[in-house]
Amino acid sequence: MVNWLLEPLGFAFMQRGLLAAVIVGIVCALVGSYIVLRGMAFLGDALAHAILPGLALGYLFSGGGRSSLFWWALGTAILTSIGMGTLSRGTRLRQDTAIGIIFAGMFALGIVLISSIRSYAVDLAHFLFGNILSVTNSDLWLTAVVGASVLIVIALFYKEFMILSFDPVLAATLRLPARSLEILLYVLIATAIVVSLQTVGVALVVAMLVTPAAAAYLVTKKLRRMMLMASLIAAGSGVIGLYVSYYLNVASGAAIVLTCTAVFLLIWSRHRLSKDHGESSPNR
Amino acid sequence: MKLLKRLRRPAANLAEFEHPQGTPALEIHNLSVRFGDIVALDKLSLQIETGLRVAVVGPNGAGKSTLFNVIAGILPASSGELHVHGHSPSRHICIAYVTQSTLVDWNFPVSVWDVVMMGRAGQLGLLRNPGQGDRELVQQSLETVGLFGLADRQIGELSGGQRQRLFIARALAQEADLLLLDEPLAGLDIPSQEQIFSILDDMKSRGVTALFATHDLELAGERFDRILLLNRRLIAYGSREEVLTAQNLALAYGGHMQVLETAEGRIVIADSGGHHGHEQEGRHG
Numbered sequence: 001m002v003n004w005l006l007e008p009l010g011f012a013f014m015q016r017g018l019l020a021a022v023i024v025g026i027v028c029a030l031v032g033s034y035i036v037l038r039g040m041a042f043l044g045d046a047l048a049h050a051i052l053p054g055l056a057l058g059y060l061f062s063g064g065g066r067s068s069l070f071w072w073a074l075g076t077a078i079l080t081s082i083g084m085g086t087l088s089r090g091t092r093l094r095q096d097t098a099i100g101i102i103f104a105g106m107f108a109l110g111i112v113l114i115s116s117i118r119s120y121a122v123d124l125a126h127f128l129f130g131n132i133l134s135v136t137n138s139d140l141w142l143t144a145v146v147g148a149s150v151l152i153v154i155a156l157f158y159k160e161f162m163i164l165s166f167d168p169v170l171a172a173t174l175r176l177p178a179r180s181l182e183i184l185l186y187v188l189i190a191t192a193i194v195v196s197l198q199t200v201g202v203a204l205v206v207a208m209l210v211t212p213a214a215a216a217y218l219v220t221k222k223l224r225r226m227m228l229m230a231s232l233i234a235a236g237s238g239v240i241g242l243y244v245s246y247y248l249n250v251a252s253g254a255a256i257v258l259t260c261t262a263v264f265l266l267i268w269s270r271h272r273l274s275k276d277h278g279e280s281s282p283n284r
Numbered sequence: 285m286k287l288l289k290r291l292r293r294p295a296a297n298l299a300e301f302e303h304p305q306g307t308p309a310l311e312i313h314n315l316s317v318r319f320g321d322i323v324a325l326d327k328l329s330l331q332i333e334t335g336l337r338v339a340v341v342g343p344n345g346a347g348k349s350t351l352f353n354v355i356a357g358i359l360p361a362s363s364g365e366l367h368v369h370g371h372s373p374s375r376h377i378c379i380a381y382v383t384q385s386t387l388v389d390w391n392f393p394v395s396v397w398d399v400v401m402m403g404r405a406g407q408l409g410l411l412r413n414p415g416q417g418d419r420e421l422v423q424q425s426l427e428t429v430g431l432f433g434l435a436d437r438q439i440g441e442l443s444g445g446q447r448q449r450l451f452i453a454r455a456l457a458q459e460a461d462l463l464l465l466d467e468p469l470a471g472l473d474i475p476s477q478e479q480i481f482s483i484l485d486d487m488k489s490r491g492v493t494a495l496f497a498t499h500d501l502e503l504a505g506e507r508f509d510r511i512l513l514l515n516r517r518l519i520a521y522g523s524r525e526e527v528l529t530a531q532n533l534a535l536a537y538g539g540h541m542q543v544l545e546t547a548e549g550r551i552v553i554a555d556s557g558g559h560h561g562h563e564q565e566g567r568h569g
Contacts, residue, residue, distance in 0.1 A: 037393075159402070159405055159408075162398070175377055
C-alpha cells in the first residue's frame with residue numbers, strides 16, 4: 001500500500017503535478033465559493049471557453065512560450081469578463097444572454113485561429129483538456145505566485161466580497177465601491193481559470209470552480225468554513241484524481257474532475273438522507 | 285500612498301457624521317423618477333423633521349419602494365432634489381435600508397453575528413478588520429433586539445419576527461440616523477409586531493428618523509407620528525387627522541377603497557392589492 005502511494009512520487013513530473021493540482025484546487029475552491037453563492041456558474045464556464053482565442057494569439061505572437069501564453073490568457077479573460085458586464089448594461093439584454101453571445105463568439109474565434117495554425121493544434125488541445133503532467137518547474141512557480149496573490153486579495157477583501165454577495169443593497173448604502181469590487185471579483189475568477197488551464201483545461205475548469213464549493217455549501221453554515229472545506233475537497237480530489245490517472249492511465253484533468261463529482265455526490269446523498277429523516281444534520 | 289488611503293476609507297470625505305443642526309432629516313423638492321415612459325414618482329415635494337416615525341402608505345405600485353431606493357441613494361432621481369440631513373443621500377453612510385425579507389437569500393452561509401457585523405463595514409472602510417469597539421457595538425445591537433442568544437445561528441434558522449429584528453440590529457450597528465423599512469411586518473404575528481415597535485420606540489428616543497412602508501392603514505393611524513400617503517404623487521403628508529380623510533383615501537386608492545360612515549365613526553376599507561389577496565381594515569374615528 002505504502003509502495004503503491006510512493007511509487008508515483010518517484011517521478012518529478014508527478015511531484016510537480018500533485019503540487020499544481022493542490023494549488024489550483026484551493027484557488028478554484030475559494031473563488032468558486034463566490035460563484036456558487038452568487039449563481040455565476042454559467043459566467044465561469046463561458047469565461048473559460050472565451051480564453052481560447054487569447055491562447056491562439058499567444059501562440060501566433062510568442063511561438064508557444066508557456067509564461068507568455070499565461071499572460072495572453074489572463075488578458076483575454078479579464079477583457080472578456082469586463083465586456084460581458086458592459087454588454088448587458090444599458091440595454092434590455094439579460095446578463096446571461098450577453099454572456100452566451102460573447103462566449104460562443106470568442107470560442108468560435110479561437111477555433112478559427114487554431115485551425116489556421118494547425119501545427120500547434122496538439123499543444124492547444126492540452127489547454128482544452130489539460131495536461132497536468134507537462135507542468136514544468138517555472139509553470140509551477142507561476143501557478144504558486146498567482147495562486148498566492150488570489151489568496152491575498154480574497155483575504156484583504158473578505159468582508160467586502162461577503163457583503164457584495166449577500167446584500168448588494170447594503171453594499172450600496174454603505175457606499176462601498178461596488179462596481180470596482182465586482183470587477184475585482186471577475187478578475188479573480190479569470191485568474192483562477194487561467195491557472196487551471198494546465199491542470200484541467202478550458203472545457204472542464206467550471207467543475208473545479210463549482211463542484212467543491214457546492215459540496216461544501218451543502219454542509220456548512222459559515223462562509224469561512226465553506227471556503228475551507230471546499231479547498232480541502234478540491235485539493236484532496238486533485239491528489240486522488242492524479243493517482244487514479246496514473247494507475248488507470250486515463251486523462252488527468254478528467255480524472256480530477258470525476259473525483260470532485262464523486263465527492264459531491266457522496267456529500268449530496270448524505271445531506272439528502274439526513275434531510276429526509278427530518279433532522280438538520282448536526283455537523284452543518 | 286494617497287490612493288491607498290482613499291481606498292481604505294471611502295467614507296472619509298463623506299458627510300458621515302456631521303449633520304448640521306436644524307436641518308430636517310429629509311427634504312424633497314419636485315422629485316420625479318421615470319423608468320422609460322413609466323412615471324414611478326411624480327413631482328414629490330415634502331419635508332420630514334428629524335426623529336419622526338412616518339408610515340408610508342399607498343396602493344401597490346404607488347412608488348413606495350422606488351421612493352425608498354431614491355432616499356437610500358441607490359437609485360438616481362430623474363429630476364428634482366433630495367437631501368438627507370442637508371446632503372445628497374450618496375454622501376451618507378447613516379441610511380439603513382431594511383428591504384422586504386423575501387429579497388434576502390436566507391440560505392447564505394452567514395451567522396446572525398456576521399450579518400450584524402456587516403453594518404460596521406461602512407465606518408471601517410476597506411482593508412480593515414473589526415476591532416473591540418465594533419464587536420461591543422454588535423453585541424449591544426443584538427441585545428437590544430433580543431437576538432444575542434442566537435448570535436451563532438445560521439440566519440435561515442430564524443423565525444419571521446427574528447429575521448426582521450436581525451436587520452434592525454444591523455441598522456443599529458450601522459449607527460443609522462435614517463431607517464427605511466419596507467413592509468417589515470408582512471406575515472408577522474401580533475407579539476412579533478409589538479417587539480419591533482418597542483425597538484423602534486427605543487431608536488426614536490435616540491433621534492432616529494424612521495420611514496416605514498406598510499399596507500395597514502389602521503396601524504399607520506395608531507402607531508406613527510406622521511403618515512405619508514402616496515400614489516405616484518404625494519396625496520398627503522401630516523398627522524392622521526390631516527391625511528386619513530375620505531377624500532385623500534379616494535384619491536390614493538380610487539375604486540379599490542370604500543369609506544363607510546357608521547355610528548362608531550368613519551371606517552375605511554382599503555384594498556391592499558391583488559398580491560395579498562385580503563382586505564385591510566382601518567378605522568378612523
